[in-house]
Amino acid sequence: AKVVDDLVKSMGGVPFLTDCNTLYVGRRKNALEHMDAAYENGFSPFSTGCQIIIGDGLKGTDDVEVPVEGAEYIQTAKIGRAIMDADVFISLTHFKGHEATGFGGAIKNIGMGCGSRRGKMEQHNSGKPEVSKKKCVGCHQCAKQCGQDAISYGPDRKASIDQDKCVGCGRCLGACNFDAIFNRNASANDDLNRKMAEYAKGVVDGRPQFHISLVMDVSPFCDCHPENDIPIIPDVGMFASFDPVALDQACTDACLRQPVMPGSRLDQYLHTEGCEDHHDHFCNNFPETNWRSCLEHAEKIGLGTRSYELIEVK
Template sequence: MASKVFFTNARTKPGVSLLDKMDALCEASDLKGMLSKGDFAAIKLHVGEPGNLSFVAPQLVRRVVEKVKRTGAAPFLTDTNTLYSGQRNDAVKHHLSASLHGFNIETAGAPFIVGDGLTGSDYVSVPIEGGQLKEAKIASSIYNATALISIAHFKGHISAGIGGSLKNLGMGCASRAGKLVQHSDVRPVVKQENCLGCGKCIQHCPASAISFTDEKKAQIDPSACIGCGDCLAMCPVRTIRNKWAASTSALQRKMAEYAAGAVYGKAGKVLFFNVILNVSPQCDCFANNDVPIVPDIGIMASKDPVAIDFAAAEKVLAAEGAPGSAVGHMCCGADKFRELTPDSDWKVQLSHAVKMGLGTMDYEIEEILMV
């Protein structure tokens, strides 16, 4: 049976804003019907690395928060600490980043709680069946919540190809130890003939696994590498790449299994939003955001994380590449995500999530026409 995906386009007019459209999606997807008085409702989002401006606007999040409050449930905003260096790898810096971007009570209407605690070590081991992994290390605040609402910014991703609801669940709900498990097969290598010797990868490596050769070319010690991918993001000439496409496929399969762990014990209490606006070529973990790869498309809501991600991806593929963007030369129907990350087949995460019982790639769009 096809899963229902509710969709509203990005167009607005006087009297109909994107905030109004978010309200309509909450109603259509029956947000209030899945919540009960006294529920702790985790609203899982990404606050954005300082310097990045493509994250979901906190004003959109506030509309969901307000709907949750009307049911008598207690909403809180949450994300987990990062594996790589930056401004979100401990709870103190993470809170400061969240507040800087408006993810606080004043702007978004609910408190922000770092799901896996001060240092990323606060988690619960959740059993997983049907996959490679036997357990998932899920952030304790997310595990202990009785309901989970994912609000994902849909965009490209340097390792997974796409970042949507499944990535927001699988990677985003994992503790730092859980993220390390998922990245354990990622082993980047340096194409030294193109290396500039700028040292950015060395500066940002959290494991001190990168050094210079005598010729001042970067080299990675595979025994020290933790597979976080920070160096891939930092290299200005993209001369650091994953060694095998198989490594990104393994990451995606583990990510899908962790997504199953994130919704463990929450049957009937999970809802997903994909915000397909400012579709950046890479994730909001970067301290910058490049030109959106397609024009703004809209927002989706669904109870099925697989269906909503596949529907969002197909909307992006159907759009023409935005002029001046990294895929500005690509026409309607072309796979922009494979162009951006040729070593990563983004459909792996979807097919494995289907195997894990998370949903289906068979979807039916119900459009909410307001403009």
């Protein structure tokens, strides 16, 4: 972040770091705790050289409805107001696996990260998870991750999800180590991927943009998981592009060429008796996901192109 900040300032810009508030439990549900968490993780004006602005305000309600040309799943994207006020948009992304979208790259960082709390809710609302009573062991890990108090336990000590309270954020899916939580709507993950692409288009359309992705420490889960595991593949490097779709495609292609990290979650899956090898690290990491649905839809609506020329700089 400091390198980008210095470069922007050298060109006469006034940069700021930003993010929007989250739906799930934790310290990013309001701007004050959000900024505390940023400072504690090394993102402060003293270390990065620029200020931090939480894009959708104190409680995640300060947003702008942005029309998205060509959108099929949303009418308007609900984006943090401060983000839409910026003249130039630069994304800096940690590339990783994800339990609902397959991987988290530039498009997810932009679409989900810049969506306000109601924007995140709109992206997630295609499906709400349910619990397999047979697989649930009553460990309470899912309830600890639920920011809506939607998970309770009955006399049988099995979890159940209140569908009226649930917002479909998917945090419980990643928290469960026993595959007891599932989404009955088979298209929910694909719908989420396509909505993210439409939200990302709402963020970047009509203004200068540049995107950087760090394909390092590629964890199996999203960065929001405090219980994350070791990387699933070796470090690859840094990628950059003016096109977020081409960037995500290039990062994915590079990841798929890497060997599996021994002892990782991905390695354990491939050594599980009866597992189906999809010959795709991200699909093997979470077999119910389909990352291609995001990139295909992003290209379809004009966010960018999946074609790219890779120029290596050493």
